Amino acid sequence: MPVVDETSAGGLVIKVREGVPWVAVIARRNRAGNIEWCLPKGHLEPGESAEEAAVREIAEETGITGRLVTGLTSIDYWFSTGDRRVHKVVHHYLLEYVSGEVTVENDPDQEAEDAAWFPLDKVSRMLAYPNERRVVAIALDLLYPEANV
Structure with a gap:
């Protein structure tokens, strides 16, 4: 089975309301067709840095423009599709809210089915993947x- 390397970037965009930090997350369908809440992320475009991709992907998938604050961590994992093994690295960043309203209307891939703000200290229980819960903890x-x- 051929091996393919993929690199993605995304992360947490934080908006503070009344002293409480909120994070924008998205809902998408997994391979089984079930809805899962996850952090916005996506593949790098040719010539794009991971930082640029994170800002762009978060804006596309959530409608929120953010300003990069710092890197958080990178997640490295493997998965299989029907015809290949994929080695994926996802770079996660912390972004500060700049502007926008939460919407999935501008997602060019139409992968995000919903987007919403959740309190940062409670969002982990919504997230489908343990690695993304670790990103929130960081x-x-x-x-x-x-x-x-």
């Missing part, structure tokens, strides 16, 4: 280091 540690004393 963001919480970065934003609130005193909470982990």
